[in-house]
Amino acid sequence: MLHLLLNCNYKKNMKKKFIIAGVLFTAFGLTKMTAQINFGDKAIGAVQKGVTGFTFSNADAAKLSKEAVDKLDAEHEIAGPTDGYTLRLNRVFGKHASGDGFTLNYKVYKLKEVNAFATADGSVRVYSGLMDIMDDNELIAVIGHEIGHVANNDSRDAIRAAYQKEALMDGAASQSATVATVTDSQLGKIGSAIIDSKYSRKQESEADLFAYNFMKKNGYDVNAEESAFRILAKMSEGSQASFIDQMMSSHPDSQKRADEAKKRAEKDGLYKPYVQQKIVNTVPAATTTKKATTTKKTTTKKK
Secondary structure (H helix, E strand, C coil): CEEEEEEEHHHHHHHHHHHHHHHHHHHCCCCCCCCCCCCCCCHHHHHHHHHHCCCCCHHHHHHHHHHHHHHHHHCCCCCCCHHHHHHHHHHHCCCCEECCCEEEEEEEEEECCCCCCECCCCCCEEEHHHHHHHHHHHHHHHHHHHHHHCCHHHHHHHHHHHHHHHCCHHHHHCCCCCHHHHHHHHHHHHHHHHHHHCCHHHHHHHHHHHHHHHHHHCCCHHHHHHHHHHHHHHHHHHHCCCCCHHHHHCCHHHHHHHHHHHHHHHHHHHHHCCCCCCCCCCCCCCCCCCCCCCCCCCCCCCC
């Protein structure tokens, strides 16, 4: 519920301001806000300008995304370069570090929650909880889906919406036609919005298709996409639901999407029931090679 605090000196304009505010909230797609905002004439004018004159380029999205992800990285435990999770992620996805117009960087958050996200600057963050339940092919399907949001500019639009929401709460920032510097607090809220981004059904379907085509193009087993969604759907119904709430809240209808993934594979003549492979997140045991010892034969010369 959004509480509008209107100055009593402007009672005559109250009806007009409510109408303008309602239109603007619809335009921004702000369905829920808990902060209280005092909408004076200056603020309303600023937000109106934000709707008509605000520009937010791909470069702006990448810059703001990087700042938000840097803050998230500082707040989470990240698997180190020699950690088993990092080694596995690099092995599975390291060769796919660049795409059509974007460069990717990968890190693992050591959290039990089942989640993953990708941002407009190409940052991909995978939770260790996800890696604990997905094999390599299933992991590729999920990460491929998240990269699909980047490739389709969904991540750019999400960061833009998050920025606009924060700018709306900051009269000075909302008066600017370009991206203004955000506070540390605002950056934290934008980071949270990135993790919890909720996309439309159309965007989710397009990201699923991107993941499927990515797997097909690179020779992976496309049936793992169906398997990944079945796992998520099953977990959301069981005792492990608490670990998957975040991903399910932003990626609903896993059962239906699993059915759609199966139909795609059937249409391409590629369908077969998927059997999950062994999941290994530990550091490979060091192999030691035993050196062959040669004994030098000595002969004594007869006098």
